[in-house]
Amino acid sequence: MTDSTESPDLQRRSGLTRLKEGTYGGFFAACAVITLLTTVAIIATLLSDALMFFAEVPIREFLFSTSWSPNPRGGGQSFGIVALVIGTLTVTITAAFVALPVGTLTAIYLSEYATSSARSILKPLLEILAGIPTVVYGYFALVYITPALKATLFPEMSTFNALSASLMVGIMTIPMVSSISEDAMSAVPDDLRQAGYGLGATKFEVSTGIVVPASISGIASSYILAVSRAIGETMIVVVAMGAQARMPAVRETLLGIPYINPTDVLLDSGMTITVAMVQIAGGDLTGGTIPYDAMFALGLTLFVVTLVMNVLSDLIAERYREEY
């Protein structure tokens, strides 16, 4: 505390003091409103250019066409988001296979098994995973993970591929799952655990049979947030996954049932929504062209999807939270 020389004013405040108070209050309120304006500005910016884009390219074509080539050499642009969605889904699902189980187990370990000293070491270390710049993760995937996988498991893998990018996205999102889930698990009252032990349950049974179900809403909301983060992840994919929008080859089994071989998608390059935006931005930015507007249409899609997921995650956490 600083030494204050303001003498206490027990009578009515002077006009100057009131003016000063009002000015400061107004200034703080104005700063707070800036955050609101940011949201408005994001929506307005995205909408205005996206609307121009949809005036040129019908929404049907954007949503259902399977070919994405905003700047072809020979002419004949096409703006179909399907191939990009497949790329994004590939990355998201693969990353989820890494982040969700690992993150949940981490949360269980931290909240149920770890001693307090182990927790105080592990938690900051896990936070580091989220603090490494994503471009560095992308570089790791391209330069270390891909050659390692190529040398050992998948010799037919291409230099730019979805698998190593997805693995890195998964590792990056582990702390997101683990920290939110752990918060939820720590919030489960000890009475429930003691009741479990009283009934003769083992620690394993208490952890998986009592703590996890009791904190399921927190776990679910952490999953949604992690997936939403993976959808919006840009640099890892840009650096390590390449930039080729492609539809996976549909094969047929002996019985004639069509299927997609996951290795076709995972071991080859691909393009996510975010990569498509970066690719356009890397070229011409003067504005007014269709690819420029397409970037905003993609951004709008991304914004809406992540926003919906965040709101959903909030709702689940709020509505299904067990009150103790």
Add this chain to the structure above:
Amino acid sequence: MATDTDTGRVEEFGEVSRVRGIAFEYLSLGASVLGIFALAVLLIYVTIDAFDLANANPLWLLTYFLTLVVPFLGFCLYSARDRTLTRRAVTVAGGGLVAVAVAFTLVETFVGQVPRLNWQLTYLFVVIIPLTGYLVYMGARGRPGSVGFGMVGRLIGGTAIGLAFSVLFLVFDERLWFLAYTLGIVPALLAYAYGRLRDTPAAVTAALPISILGMVLAVFVREVLRTYPTTAFIYLWTLAIPIAAAGAVVVNGRGSRTAALTAGGVPLALATAVGLFGRAAGLGVGGPNALLVIAVTGVPVAAYLHRVFDVGEGVSGLGLPVLLVAGALAGAFLVELFGIPTPSPWVSETFLTEAPSRTATEAGLYPAIVGSVIIIAMVAVLSFALGVATSVFLEEYTADTGVVGALTRLLQINIANLAAVPSVVYGLLGLGLFANLLGFGFGTAVTVSLTLSLLILPITIISAQEAIRSVPDDLRRGSDAMGATRWQTTKNVVLPEAFPGILTGTILALGRAIGETAPLIMVGAATTVFSPPSSLFSKFSAMPMQIYAWANFPQAEFRYGVVAAGVITLLIILIGMNGTAILLRNRAERGN
């Protein structure tokens, strides 16, 4: 007899299988360390590549191990003064050597060659570095250790901040700063000091308007006035002297007036001498930047020295910087003497001071580092000011009910959602709003800084709110009971208490900003620039942009050399920032 009907259950009692539980515990432990382990391996490889350790002669490693690492570990153990710890450390170092050597040989014989790794390096990374980390932690608990690390931290931190300041003046006009300082800040400070000393509240109130008036005046005078002092004098007058004065005030508060004069005066004199006459005297260093660095480093060091001698404990810790420098010199001398081949690390002086190039050996990161420093400085100011103001409003000024309450809830939800918006989308906002609509230009420092400030604003606000919320309510009520207005309570009670927490949160958020790449690409920042930016509106690059650009180069020297060096530089800066933040937080927690 009644239990006989239930015999089946009774017999199961006490025969619970532990296998499943133990397996699950270790599975979850494995999951917890999986990500950390993967990252550690990747970091080891990138370090090896950046410093060219794969080609390092084992003798070279041994020399520096003996001259630098062993004395340092010895210092930590000396500081910890714990026989068990010493015995344990020696056991780990010795046993680890044998274990790693044996394990490594076994792996190489039965599994196969491990790329770019030998047992010496494995020993270094698996045993020595974690051991060093642990011993530093233990050593810092002892007084000599904490003094030594404090000293080294001030030396390194001071140099880094001094260099960062000198970089800022590449884009900010130092003459305008000179005028603004002379006409705005000095009179305002004088008015404030006068008001405080003579108990004249009007003078204190007038300080802020005076400074604003002075700065506006400075902008006009800058248009007219043509003659200015040299850059060295400007730095001396506007930066070195106030820093020295601040140091003197701090020391004066703790000790005698003579000590204060020495603590402020000696570094100032040294900085002036080297800065103004260093080149002429043939010292090799000199000029305005040297003046700045010496002043920024010297004053805190002098103040710290005073405190250490005042307390009188752990004075021997002051030898740590000497020990490190001497160790490095001795290592270099021995390497030279025995003609041991030295590796050629990619992180080198050339790399840090040269412009990017198409040839790997000449490539440098300098313009990108400058760009990053400028962005971080601007983002720091913008997001700190906005973040603190917003969180003060949300925590201190709003009501929970009525229209204002509804607005507050809306703001809170909005902030939480903004924190989760993907960074590319912020890039589009910057592109559409700042670059195109407001005309700040594609990829200029202004556009990028504004975009990144908005990007980290939610994180800053959330952490600042937590810091403010953790201030006990008793303090507020006490202040209110003294008749303080809301602003007086906020200014005199809440903000000083919450300040360390707010600062920690802001630095952590800045760490996020320094690594962001996607928004920079979206607003059109250059991937490669060959000269540092000269104004806020010139094209410029940043470290992650340069890493992104280089990662696309297919040559092995770039992939496994230059980019690795860039990554290591970025990570070291990040670690430095986050480490500072954590130290601040720990100190604040200890203070409470």
